[in-house]
Amino acid sequence: MLFGDPSLSLNFPEYNVVTTKINEIEITNDSILADTLRALEQINIEGFIANPNQEIVSDFNGEIEVSIFDKPTKFTTLSNDHKDNESFKRVFYVQKNLLFRGNAKVENGLFSITFILPKDINYNFGRGKISYYAISNDLKKAAGYFNRIIIGGSSGNNNNDNEGPVIELFMNDKGFSYGGMTDANPVLLGFLEDESGINITGIGIGHDLSAEMDNVSNERIILNDFYESELNNYKKGSFRYPLSKLSQGKHQIKVEAWDIFNNKSEKIIEFNVVDENDNELKRVLNYPNPFSDKTVFRFEHNLPDQELDIAINIYSMSGKLVKSIKSERTSSGYQISDIYWDGTDDYGIKLGNGIYIYKIKVFSPEYNITRESKFEKLVILR
Known part of the structure; x- marks a missing residue:
């Protein structure tokens, strides 16, 4: 044959x-x-x-x-x-x-x-x-x-290790925030650390590295084969697990991990699958707010893996445009969180104390698509 x-x-x-x-x-x-x-x-x-x-x-x-x-x-x-x-x-x-x-x-x-x-x-x-x-x-x-x-x-090793692995979870990339946006086919990322090492044998009953989606316990995802330890370091490792065809709305994943002494840890992550045609930016905020010297804008969008032109327009309460922030970003995920502002106008003059409103627009030149936020408020307090 x-x-x-x-x-x-x-x-x-x-x-x-x-x-x-x-x-x-x-x-x-x-x-x-x-x-x-x-x-x-x-x-x-x-x-x-x-x-x-x-x-x-x-x-x-x-x-x-x-x-x-x-x-x-x-x-x-x-x-x-x-x-x-x-x-x-x-x-x-x-x-x-x-x-x-x-x-x-x-x-x-x-x-x-x-x-x-x-x-x-x-x-x-x-x-x-x-x-x-x-x-x-x-x-x-x-x-x-x-x-x-x-x-x-x-070996008779009586190590007093009673702590389970430390687990960090993200969706798509490490810039993800708990409860954030994804598309219908996201990737679950897990980063694990334990002083003794992670158990991926699959031999002990119930001791698998596993995930449970939306509390459906009879459909556990076994992640043993997806785990990779760090180079020359058995104490740390990670996994990437692709999900597909998820329904729109909120979802929850619980990951369970064991160390080699069979100490268990659990971690939960929540995320929101959004319509790829939704034109509105989500979870728009600036922090700190109020602020005196500087603040950072962050928001979530549904235009991942694209070159984005970003405009943040800031207005006085009377509707006068006092500052326009322009920025270009290559977005690897669904979140932008690093656009800073020092509270000055377009001429570099510090704005006075008070309430201002702002709106964010995001444009994808590749697909000629625009997304924008609702009007949000910020406060300068020096």
Whole structure:
């Protein structure tokens, strides 16, 4: 049986990845098994990128992804197409239980990564696997694995960590504010930090990194596979999860995360899906208000990822235009929050104390679209 074009060669990585040390124990070619990796034990793995002659590729600089898998899991086929189901069933094993996935820097062909093995492992002793995939700054690739390790048991680590992960949530980008605007296809961003590391094994019941939309608990979104740790830092990481075809109106997402000691944290974010054809700017304000020396304007719009021409016109209570602020912005999200004003008129003269009104207009030259706010009030109080 053939898949694809048999005349094309497969795109195998050019280089191999070699494991040299685990917890300072050197790995040799005739090693039967390296050290045993136990739950809640801090692990350090060292290795290098090798050419076909098993020599270090000293000009390989980039990143490597390291994945640790628990022992193989036994599965049985269902044999649905046969009347005598039992005789046609077949047993097979798959090594799919991920215990850790992290990223490390590769410098001059060498790498090292440190992490703590989670509490949620199969405590029976058996052969695990380390899987590697590396890519250099000039897009050369390397891959490999090491399966001469035993995983099982507990290290007896009695760490007094009773705190769950710190969670930060945003929609589309880090400029998002709680309750802000999105379109119907936003991206949920999560940033996590924990002194011991984040549990993404999916082995312990209910211990997944997960999200719940609008309190619908039976439709949990499992985020384990979307989580990526920071480079050379197992304590921090993030995920990006794309949502689609959301209804207009307010929505809520609750994210649940566990650390490797199974301490739990939760975080909620709310957002408002708006009509992309709505012409009105939302959540328009200036802060501080009242102000004496300077204030900053912020607002939300439905023109993301565009070059925007912004005009803020400020009027006296009699309707006289006293200041016109012009600004150009490239909007990566749905919020502008960095247009400052020092309380002077168009001639640089400080305006007197009192109440003023303002209106904001936003124009997209690319699509010839205008959005504008209602009139808002500000107060100068020196």
